[in-house]
Amino acid sequence: QxxxxxxxxxxxxxxxxxxxxxxxxxxxxxxITMGWFRQAPGKEREFVAAIYGSEGATYxxxxxxxxxxxxxxxxxxxxxxQMNSLxxxxxxxxxxxxxxxxxxxNPSTYNYxxxxxxxxxxx
Numbered sequence: 001q002x003x004x005x006x007x008x009x010x011x012x013x014x015x016x017x018x019x020x021x022x023x024x025x026x027x028x029x030x031x032i033t034m035g036w037f038r039q040a041p042g043k044e045r046e047f048v049a050a051i052y053g054s055e056g057a058t059y060x061x062x063x064x065x066x067x068x069x070x071x072x073x074x075x076x077x078x079x080x081x082q083m084n085s086l087x088x089x090x091x092x093x094x095x096x097x098x099x100x101x102x103x104x105x106n107p108s109t110y111n112y113x114x115x116x117x118x119x120x121x122x123x
Contacts, residue, residue, distance in 0.1 A: 019082050033101070035097045068082065094116060
């Protein structure tokens, strides 16, 4: 069974930084694609970033490109999301997901999801 556990969320002022971690157990790291999604209150879940392929290619939502960085440490079975220059509109629950081949923006590509970690950015 694959388990994904997120950590690193919290309360931060606008302009600040947070680093989210997603620790994977089981066979999660044999999955090709690891992604981060977020869901704000009253809104649908949206794609944030993904890292995929053997060379670790990355892809970002336009709203976070240049501010967020996704990375993975295969030795630690962990994926990270470094979030800089945070804005109040980044406030959401952030979810880590593992999947195989498919469009990285599409939630159906991902087979397993973590429980989420809350990020609140105050103005």
